[in-house]
Amino acid sequence: MRLTVTLAACSILAARSVRGWGAIGHETVGYVAMKFLSPKALSFVQSSLGSEYSESLGPAAPWADDVRFEAAFSWSAPFHFVDAEDNPPTSCSVEQMRDCSSGTCILSAIANYTTRVVDISLSTEQRQEALKFIDHFIGDIGQPLHVEAVEVGGNDINAVCNGERTNLHAVWDSGIINIFLKAQYSNSAIVWANALAQRIQTGEFKSLTSTWLSCSSTTEPVNNRRRSIEDDINGLVSDATITPLECPLVWARESNAYDCSFVFSYTGFSDLCTSSYATGAQPIIEEQIAKQGYRLAAWLNVLFDGSTGL
Numbered sequence: 115m116r117l118t119v120t121l122a123a124c125s126i127l128a129a130r131s132v133r134g135w136g137a138i139g140h141e142t143v144g145y146v147a148m149k150f151l152s153p154k155a156l157s158f159v160q161s162s163l164g165s166e167y168s169e170s171l172g173p174a175a176p177w178a179d180d181v182r183f184e185a186a187f188s189w190s191a192p193f194h195f196v197d198a199e200d201n202p203p204t205s206c207s208v209e210q211m212r213d214c215s216s217g218t219c220i221l222s223a224i225a226n227y228t229t230r231v232v233d234i235s236l237s238t239e240q241r242q243e244a245l246k247f248i249d250h251f252i253g254d255i256g257q258p259l260h261v262e263a264v265e266v267g268g269n270d271i272n273a274v275c276n277g278e279r280t281n282l283h284a285v286w287d288s289g290i291i292n293i294f295l296k297a298q299y300s301n302s303a304i305v306w307a308n309a310l311a312q313r314i315q316t317g318e319f320k321s322l323t324s325t326w327l328s329c330s331s332t333t334e335p336v337n338n339r340r341r342s343i344e345d346d347i348n349g350l351v352s353d354a355t356i357t358p359l360e361c362p363l364v365w366a367r368e369s370n371a372y373d374c375s376f377v378f379s380y381t382g383f384s385d386l387c388t389s390s391y392a393t394g395a396q397p398i399i400e401e402q403i404a405k406q407g408y409r410l411a412a413w414l415n416v417l418f419d420g421s422t423g424l
């Protein structure tokens with residue numbers, strides 16, 4: 115057990131420098147979701163993840179990043195993002211046909227693992243794997259640079275974070291988070307998740323939650339705002355072929371819109387994790403993490419309990 119933990123810690127460090135909310139961001143999405151699960155969804159999560167993951171979506175969320183660089187899981191690497199071929203900050207957009215025509219991107223991955231997690235013909239292990247992928251990808255899709263092709267999602271854009279040389283993608287995955295986590299949340303994903311859940315239940319996010327679940331974003335034309343999480347999941351589960359889903363596409367467009375409104379507004383020589391850029395980024399990151407945690411719960415609730423219950 116000790117050996118497993120050490121190996122996992124090493125691979126997290128290796129993975130963190132490349133892509134994906136860092137482990138902290140993913141864990142926080144999972145811990146937020148745990149606060150909003152309906153009874154059957156919660157019961158499946160607990161029994162599927164078991165003691166290895168403390169029966170929680172929090173500790174299970176980084177798994178997909180831990181394994182993506184292992185040869186046995188290299189096929190899963192393209193599932194962590196969608197390369198939107200847009201032109202930030204001038205114009206932002208995500209198009210299923212243009213950006214995911216190969217069917218190997220985060221949009222199709224969410225559909226695939228949503229069907230698999232409830233497929234009783236699969237093994238317990240395969241369904242746990244599907245759950246861990248959903249847990250992770252519903253987090254990743256909220257990271258604006260996971261929904262952007264420019265410079266490999268910002269991985270090839272040099273940046274300075276807290277005095278160290280890094281890249282823009284890493285600044286968004288973990289650089290800015292690490293600083294405010296320490297300053298405001300006792301350096302703990304659980305403390306941060308509790309604070310976000312509180313804001314959802316009684317605070318500044320409460321009035322936003324119905325729009326978070328409606329699968330419509332303010333950047334969408336009104337006549338496109340038609341699907342719900344229930345529509346997406348009912349369509350998927352009744353149809354053997356994996357058809358494009360509306361909600362993940364809307365979520366992707368919403369995070370991608372931040373590439374035009376904020377992410378690419380950096381100035382080359384400032385320290386992006388300690389300057390006004392970080393101050394501007396923090397509310398975006400906190401809302402994205404809270405929102406994706408809430409959406410993850412809603413997604414699983416519809417799958418296992420038949421409605422969001424939220």
Ligand SMILES: *[C@@H]1O[C@H](CO)[C@@H](O)[C@H](O)[C@H]1NC(C)=O
Nearest residue numbers: 217218222223226227230356
């Ligand atoms: C769906 O998931 C399975 C199991 O991980 C994988 O082998 C398959 O390639 C996936 N299919 C698609 C279309 O992503």
Ligand SMILES: [Zn+2]
Nearest residue numbers: 134179194254
């Ligand atoms: Zn990832």
